[in-house]
Amino acid sequence: MIKVAVDAMGGDYAPTEMVAGAVAAVNANKEIRILLVGQESVVSEELSRHTYPNDQIQVVNATEIIETGESPVHAIRKKKDSSIVVGMNLVKQKEADAFVSAGSSGAILVGGQVIVGRIKGVERPPLAPLIPTEKGVSLLIDCGANVDARPSHLVQFARMGSLYMEHVMGIKNPRVAIVNIGAEEEKGNALVKETFPLLKECEDLNFTGSIEAREIPHGGADVIVCEAFVGNVILKLYEGVGATLISKVKSGMMGSLRSKIGALLVKPALKETLKSFDASQYGGAPLLGLNGLVVKTHGNSKAVEVKNSILQCVTFKEQGINDKIRESLKSKNEGTPSGHTTMPIKNGQE
Amino acid sequence: MIKVAVDAMGGDYAPTEMVAGAVAAVNANKEIRILLVGQESVVSEELSRHTYPNDQIQVVNATEIIETGESPVHAIRKKKDSSIVVGMNLVKQKEADAFVSAGSSGAILVGGQVIVGRIKGVERPPLAPLIPTEKGVSLLIDCGANVDARPSHLVQFARMGSLYMEHVMGIKNPRVAIVNIGAEEEKGNALVKETFPLLKECEDLNFTGSIEAREIPHGGADVIVCEAFVGNVILKLYEGVGATLISKVKSGMMGSLRSKIGALLVKPALKETLKSFDASQYGGAPLLGLNGLVVKTHGNSKAVEVKNSILQCVTFKEQGINDKIRESLKSKNEGTPSGHTTMPIKNGQE
Numbered sequence: 022m023i024k025v026a027v028d029a030m031g032g033d034y035a036p037t038e039m040v041a042g043a044v045a046a047v048n049a050n051k052e053i054r055i056l057l058v059g060q061e062s063v064v065s066e067e068l069s070r071h072t073y074p075n076d077q078i079q080v081v082n083a084t085e086i087i088e089t090g091e092s093p094v095h096a097i098r099k100k101k102d103s104s105i106v107v108g109m110n111l112v113k114q115k116e117a118d119a120f121v122s123a124g125s126s127g128a129i130l131v132g133g134q135v136i137v138g139r140i141k142g143v144e145r146p147p148l149a150p151l152i153p154t155e156k157g158v159s160l161l162i163d164c165g166a167n168v169d170a171r172p173s174h175l176v177q178f179a180r181m182g183s184l185y186m187e188h189v190m191g192i193k194n195p196r197v198a199i200v201n202i203g204a205e206e207e208k209g210n211a212l213v214k215e216t217f218p219l220l221k222e223c224e225d226l227n228f229t230g231s232i233e234a235r236e237i238p239h240g241g242a243d244v245i246v247c248e249a250f251v252g253n254v255i256l257k258l259y260e261g262v263g264a265t266l267i268s269k270v271k272s273g274m275m276g277s278l279r280s281k282i283g284a285l286l287v288k289p290a291l292k293e294t295l296k297s298f299d300a301s302q303y304g305g306a307p308l309l310g311l312n313g314l315v316v317k318t319h320g321n322s323k324a325v326e327v328k329n330s331i332l333q334c335v336t337f338k339e340q341g342i343n344d345k346i347r348e349s350l351k352s353k354n355e356g357t358p359s360g361h362t363t364m365p366i367k368n369g370q371e
Numbered sequence: 372m373i374k375v376a377v378d379a380m381g382g383d384y385a386p387t388e389m390v391a392g393a394v395a396a397v398n399a400n401k402e403i404r405i406l407l408v409g410q411e412s413v414v415s416e417e418l419s420r421h422t423y424p425n426d427q428i429q430v431v432n433a434t435e436i437i438e439t440g441e442s443p444v445h446a447i448r449k450k451k452d453s454s455i456v457v458g459m460n461l462v463k464q465k466e467a468d469a470f471v472s473a474g475s476s477g478a479i480l481v482g483g484q485v486i487v488g489r490i491k492g493v494e495r496p497p498l499a500p501l502i503p504t505e506k507g508v509s510l511l512i513d514c515g516a517n518v519d520a521r522p523s524h525l526v527q528f529a530r531m532g533s534l535y536m537e538h539v540m541g542i543k544n545p546r547v548a549i550v551n552i553g554a555e556e557e558k559g560n561a562l563v564k565e566t567f568p569l570l571k572e573c574e575d576l577n578f579t580g581s582i583e584a585r586e587i588p589h590g591g592a593d594v595i596v597c598e599a600f601v602g603n604v605i606l607k608l609y610e611g612v613g614a615t616l617i618s619k620v621k622s623g624m625m626g627s628l629r630s631k632i633g634a635l636l637v638k639p640a641l642k643e644t645l646k647s648f649d650a651s652q653y654g655g656a657p658l659l660g661l662n663g664l665v666v667k668t669h670g671n672s673k674a675v676e677v678k679n680s681i682l683q684c685v686t687f688k689e690q691g692i693n694d695k696i697r698e699s700l701k702s703k704n705e706g707t708p709s710g711h712t713t714m715p716i717k718n719g720q721e
Contacts, residue, residue, distance in 0.1 A: 155615055168560040169560050202599070210519050210600045211518075213600075234604040234606075235607035235608065235610055238608070238611040238612045238616075250559075251600070251601060251604055253552040253584070254550065254552070254604060256584075257584035258584035258585065258587060258605060258609065258612070259612055260585055261585035261586065261587060261589065262608070263616060264588075265504070265505050265648075266612075266617070266648065269645070270620060270641065270644060270645075272644070273637075273641050273643065273644025274637050276640040276644075277640055279636050279639075280640035282633075283632075283633040283634065283636025283638075284636075286630055286632055286634075286636065287637060290623050290624055290629075290633075291620065291623050291624065291630070293623065294620060294622070294623025295619070298619060
């Protein structure tokens with residue numbers, strides 16, 4: 022049995038889609054218990070529209086909401102009764118195994134570190150979304166708040182990402198690569214040049230070297246290691262170029278009567294194709310390295326993505342990923358050159 | 372009259388497409404003289420297949436070729452009779468106004484600095500490709516070799532890019548933005564946080580603040596300022612996602628008889644649409660801030676891109692961009708906080 026706290030109030034389509042996603046998840050899997058966190062009256066009213074096994078969903082009241090525009094650090098500190106803080110405290114107190122939210126990324130990243138706390142030995146917890154490729158999906162690690170990371174952080178990202186892809190996504194011996202501006206080892210900025218030899222030394226990783234951004238959509242690696250600024254650019258550009266091209270293709274087809282008729286005929290096939298390139302099919306992004314699991318789903322998540330994010334938590338727990346991370350860092354930390362753990366916000370400060 | 376040296380030997384389709392592009396350029400514009408640099412017998416034989424005004428194209432012999440895999444610094448130093456070194460020397464000696472090459476990016480970047488040399492006051496010459504957007508094109512500056520740039524470099528990139536977009540591309544008061552991971556001023560890595568206030572102070576720029584990668588394909592800014600590592604990731608991911616999606620769309624349409632018929636009907640309209648998202652329509656990437664002009668075209672350039680790159684040089688010269696850059700840096704350098712000019716390779720070293 023797994024207990025997942027779900028933020029009913031965060032995201033563009035909250036609470037409707039968040040509640041619908043939770044319902045879909047319990048209807049799909051009997052082993053899940055959901056704690057729906059949010060304003061009780063609002064959440065209960067949404068719930069009343071659905072049919073589901075009543076003992077699998079419970080509402081947990083949280084009167085406040087953290088808005089996207091708010092300063093994350095300030096919001097986490099002040100809004101003690103917000104759905105994010107209440108949900109994360111459930112994980113901290115082991116009343117839930119995981120927390121899923123489509124709310125403010127900043128607040129989720131800060132709350133994950135401050136409330137849930139890091140696994141001992143983890144220097145920085147990376148946010149690691151799955152991105153669609155020609156061959157399936159790849160894990161992009163890190164897209165979180167850890168800008169200006171150090172080489173030792175990137176080595177930990179690689180280890181955690183590799184464990185995730187192997188045990189949650191079922192990819193045997195996942196190929197790990199570092200984002201670079203050329204394939205040769207001597208290429209790159211200072212961070213990449215320092216990190217590259219450290220990754221090469223990791224005997225527990227299937228490190229395949231550098232990956233140029235062009236190769237990412239082709240599925241050139243299973244675990245794509247980068248610093249958060251670069252990761253954020255990759256993630257958002259992926260979405261931006263995809264959306265622009267698809268809208269161009271659609272409007273291009275509306276240009277003449279001939280192509281309009283053609284568009285009607287290709288539509289079903291095209292829809293199926295583009296679905297495979299839609300990030301929402303693959304659930305949310307885990308914030309790895311925490312004492313529990315926090316999953317950030319897209320702000321514009323609909324029920325299907327919420328459901329997939331919840332189901333992802335089941336595999337995560339079943340596979341004991343956090344134990345594996347603990348084990349991996351414990352046995353390797355002696356060998357890594359940097360063991361210090363400076364953090365922008367101290368764990369347990371809240 | 373403008374004289375353009377063209378590297379006949381560089382690029383995946385050299386010499387055939389390079390020569391064909393040169394011929395197309397002189398047939399399109401009577402004011403261009405081309406110096407086709409390469410192995411004389413090979414180039415002359417290619418030329419003999421074309422019809423063009425003979426006085427507009429001249430072959431300049433260069434016996435060596437710099438390969439893509441070679442160390443750029445070493446190749447520029449040793450291969451004195453390569454098409455890249457000979458072509459750049461023509462610019463240095465004012466026998467040509469510009470040099471166009473589809474050869475080794477590294478060698479072009481190094482040669483530009485070492486042989487052609489920087490305009491006085493330019494700290495680092497940025498490589499600035501035009502990328503297609505929903506609204507037209509944007510200039511991505513820098514995608515070159517200047518990784519780990521400093522804030523003062525980025526301010527110069529913004530100035531040079533703005534002049535280029537205004538006077539070569541004809542965009543009045545171009546919107547200048549810096550690539551960031553959020554719209555708010557306090558977001559970003561150390562480099563962006565330091566650069567942002569400097570750009571805000573530039574009264575000669577229409578600085579519109581941060582741009583998230585998602586907004587780039589939507590045409591969110593005309594000049595997109597970033598450090599070279601990030602720029603390279605953006606450029607290559609742009610190409611990668613585009614190519615993957617287009618191939619997915621095509622194969623998706625071949626899935627059933629119904630969609631195959633539809634594909635035949637939409638094909639012409641779709642082709643036209645996708646053409647507008649094809650970088651090769653917009654010529655090559657100028658390496659700005661040099662005593663002369665160096666344009667790097669895609670390695671896989673066909674004649675049309677070579678031709679467009681050559682025509683781009685005409686506008687560049689007509690508009691006196693280098694004089695405008697000189698003027699802009701002269702009048703502003705007093706005001707910028709950092710005036711030092713450390714360089715990876717010293718100008719004039721060769």
